Amino acid sequence: MKTRGTRCSVTIAAFVSSALGWLAIDQGRSYAAYRRLQDVDWMRTAARADQRLAAHRALGLWFSDPHDAFSVLLAMGDRSSIPILRKALEREPTTDTVACTWTHARQALSRLEREVL
Numbered sequence: 001m002k003t004r005g006t007r008c009s010v011t012i013a014a015f016v017s018s019a020l021g022w023l024a025i026d027q028g029r030s031y032a033a034y035r036r037l038q039d040v041d042w043m044r045t046a047a048r049a050d051q052r053l054a055a056h057r058a059l060g061l062w063f064s065d066p067h068d069a070f071s072v073l074l075a076m077g078d079r080s081s082i083p084i085l086r087k088a089l090e091r092e093p094t095t096d097t098v099a100c101t102w103t104h105a106r107q108a109l110s111r112l113e114r115e116v117l
Contacts, residue, residue, distance in 0.1 A: 030064075033057035037068040048076045056081065059088045070104035077108050079116055085109040 033054040036042050043051065055072040058064065066088060073081045085108055092102050 030061035
């Protein structure tokens with residue numbers, strides 16, 4: 001017979017495993033999208049909607065340079081890009097950044113907000 005402590009440990013282990021699995025899947029999808037944006041052949045042939053979706057997903061990657069994603073959204077962003085850009089801009093580092101990267105994000109957001117409003 002399992003004790004209450006054992007059941008609690010199993011529950012916690014299941015929760016932690018699920019959380020780590022979700023994290024791996026989420027970051028894996030973001031990384032795949034990030035790599036797609038760096039693939040010149042894919043960028044040449046992909047539809048605008050696919051490029052936009054890849055940029056949205058790539059911005060979910062925690063430790064990457066968002067420059068390519070911001071550039072895509074500057075050119076091809078739509079209404080669905082606005083909350084994603086806002087969320088990404090909340091993560092803007094205060095030091096050691098390439099200035100144009102975050103400028104692209106602000107430009108994309110500004111353009112889209114003007115178009116929507």
